[in-house]
Amino acid sequence: MQLSLSSPFALATLGYSQAAILMVLALLCSFLLLLLFLQWHRPRDKRLPPGSMGWPYVGETLKLYTENPNSFFSNRQKRFGDIFKTHILGCPCVMISSPEAARTVLVTRAHLFKPTYPTSKEKMIGPEALFFHQGSYHSRLKKLVQASLLPSAIRGSVSQIEQIVLELLPTWKSNTINTLQEMKRYAFDVAMISAFGSKQDLEMEGIKHLYRCLEKGYNSMPLDFPGTPFHKAMKARKLLDEKLRSLIQKRRQSGRHGGGLLGILLGAKEHVKLNQLSDSQIADNIIGVIFAAQDTTASVLTWILKYLHDNQDLLEAVTREQEGIRSKIVEANRGLTWEDTRRMPLTNRVIQETLRTASILSFTFREAVQDVEFEGYLIPKGWKVLPLFRSIHHCADFFPQPEKFDPSRFEVRARMINSLAYVHLATYQKHTYAHVCRLPVMLLSH
Numbered sequence: 001m002q003l004s005l006s007s008p009f010a011l012a013t014l015g016y017s018q019a020a021i022l023m024v025l026a027l028l029c030s031f032l033l034l035l036l037f038l039q040w041h042r043p044r045d046k047r048l049p050p051g052s053m054g055w056p057y058v059g060e061t062l063k064l065y066t067e068n069p070n071s072f073f074s075n076r077q078k079r080f081g082d083i084f085k086t087h088i089l090g091c092p093c094v095m096i097s098s099p100e101a102a103r104t105v106l107v108t109r110a111h112l113f114k115p116t117y118p119t120s121k122e123k124m125i126g127p128e129a130l131f132f133h134q135g136s137y138h139s140r141l142k143k144l145v146q147a148s149l150l151p152s153a154i155r156g157s158v159s160q161i162e163q164i165v166l167e168l169l170p171t172w173k174s175n176t177i178n179t180l181q182e183m184k185r186y187a188f189d190v191a192m193i194s195a196f197g198s199k200q201d202l203e204m205e206g207i208k209h210l211y212r213c214l215e216k217g218y219n220s221m222p223l224d225f226p227g228t229p230f231h232k233a234m235k236a237r238k239l240l241d242e243k244l245r246s247l248i249q250k251r252r253q254s255g256r257h258g259g260g261l262l263g264i265l266l267g268a269k270e271h272v273k274l275n276q277l278s279d280s281q282i283a284d285n286i287i288g289v290i291f292a293a294q295d296t297t298a299s300v301l302t303w304i305l306k307y308l309h310d311n312q313d314l315l316e317a318v319t320r321e322q323e324g325i326r327s328k329i330v331e332a333n334r335g336l337t338w339e340d341t342r343r344m345p346l347t348n349r350v351i352q353e354t355l356r357t358a359s360i361l362s363f364t365f366r367e368a369v370q371d372v373e374f375e376g377y378l379i380p381k382g383w384k385v386l387p388l389f390r391s392i393h394h395c396a397d398f399f400p401q402p403e404k405f406d407p408s409r410f411e412v413r414a415r416m417i418n419s420l421a422y423v424h425l426a427t428y429q430k431h432t433y434a435h436v437c438r439l440p441v442m443l444l445s446h
């Protein structure tokens with residue numbers, strides 16, 4: 001007998017299980033149709049930024065993952081302008097690629113755009129780290145981190161950093177090395193100095209080991225079961241937290257805050273209330289800043305080496321600059337000083353151009369905390385907002401022939417002076433350069 005679902009007796013002639021399957025399928029189809037209907041027929045607010053939201057619920061995620069990300073962003077920027085909407089990984093997003101708009105989101109109207117990270121990352125780094133906050137707690141911590149990066153705070157570390165390089169160099173001789181891994185080793189040791197003021201303490205080896213375990217699970221699936229990389233990382237995080245707290249206690253009890261960011265955080269008091277930061281606030285921020293410093297610095301160093309390798313004339317010119325410094329050091333029979341690192345204009349321009357060309361952090365995320373009027377458009381509450389640093393750094397209006405690696409463009413101050421990316425780099429450059437500069441110096445001159 002032919003079955004027709006329109007027949008009132010049709011279901012009765014099917015087994016109960018078949019009927020149930022058909023009903024589930026019918027419900028599923030109606031649900032999907034409803035989702036499609038809502039996606040395509042939702043009231044279109046003319047004031048939303050231009051752009052395509054792609055397929056319902058998948059959005060443009062597949063395109064982003066299958067296309068070259070550079071062309072994904074630049075094609076849309078050409079078509080829709082510096083502010084456009086899209087839909088990625090289940091989230092409606094607004095992408096922005098003008099320096100002024102990036103500055104608005106990240107600085108001038110930052111209170112309207114909150115940082116947004118997966119909960120697993122927050123757990124791993126520590127919820128009290130500055131990355132996850134806005135407002136007065138964030139600015140207080142940012143000032144303290146910046147204080148630890150001032151030349152006055154770091155100039156005394158030059159000889160310790162030189163020592164790290166001198167210890168590393170022989171291990172690279174006549175070996176094939178994985179550059180990024182070696183740069184990470186270097187950057188980590190330097191980060192330890194900048195976090196704790198010195199790497200001599202016995203605790204340092206333990207901290208280093210736990211950090212490595214934590215790092216291994218950082219980008220894993222957040223499945224917290226025994227045996228998973230995430231679980232192991234969370235265990236390491238707990239031990240790391242304990243170690244840091246005991247170090248904090250020791251420093252508090254001895255009455256000597258010690259050097260590095262830890263010393264600055266321990267000494268921090270609010271002007272009026274004289275509130276100290278708690279142990280957990282300090283521990284989370286130390287862990288967070290080492291995270292922020294290590295991979296970024298190591299990637300930039302790796303790119304510097306690649307660009308110098310690809311531009312032999314430049315490599316020779318940088319080598320000449322470094323050899324000049326080296327011969328003075330040898331002549332005077334002394335170690336490298338902070339002043340030496342200030343006398344390498346070409347090396348500095350190579351670093352700036354590497355930061356621009358490689359743009360190792362291509363963009364960042366924020367989320368609108370309310371409906372926001374933004375440059376004539378509406379950004380609805382809950383939408384993600386992504387300042388695209390890479391697009392700004394590769395915009396021909398600011399950097400003619402943007403794909404060319406040309407450090408001489410930094411002989412004159414670039415027009416991107418207003419870009420937040422630049423503001424960030426300007427904020428951190430002394431410290432970052434202090435990290436980044438010394439390795440090429442030692443690499444080329446030893």
Ligand code: HEM
Nearest residue numbers: 130131142145289292293296297300361364365424428432
């Ligand atoms: C060349 C290497 C680096 C690059 C390209 C870089 C890039 C960035 C960018 C783009 C942000 C903004 C993220 C956002 O607001 O969403 C950021 C934040 C941050 N970076 Fe770096 N960074 C570098 C090195 C460092 C180093 C060496 C340190 C510390 C010693 C550091 C500490 C921080 C901190 C603490 C923040 C958070 C600032 C805040 O929330 O206001 N960074 N970095």
